[in-house]
Amino acid sequence: MDTETLIGAWRRLLGGSGKSWVLYEHGTCVVLEEPEGPLADRATEILREFGPAHVGGPAGDFRVLELKSGEGWLVTGHHPDVVTFxxxxxxxxxxxxxxxxxxxxxxxxxxxxLHVVHVEDARSPAP
Known part of the structure; x- marks a missing residue:
């Protein structure tokens, strides 16, 4: 799937949520509730720890959510803010x-x- 299609899908999914997010090459998104500092750095720390799958433990677990839009599914893992389209x-x-x-x-x-392809920063600009 090309990067622009992935970005569009995540914008539709998270649009209006007020949350910042970082998208990786294969469709995994790290949603950052209240981020501080560089978003890509924080998201990469999370994905480095919670991205690799290890079957037989919590890193191998997943849940599948069917999108109401009919465009696919979201697959969650053992970190609530790491989701794959x-x-x-x-x-x-x-x-x-x-x-x-x-x-x-x-x-x-x-x-x-850990290849970041897009960062969506929803933080308010500093006054």
Missing amino acids: VALDESEDPGHLAVGIHGRSKRDLDGRE
């Missing part, structure tokens, strides 16, 4: 297990490669 055309099997495993593998890649 899986588009409809990315999984041949629309079952939650197959989608979840695919999303977890995307999160794992992002957690190991």
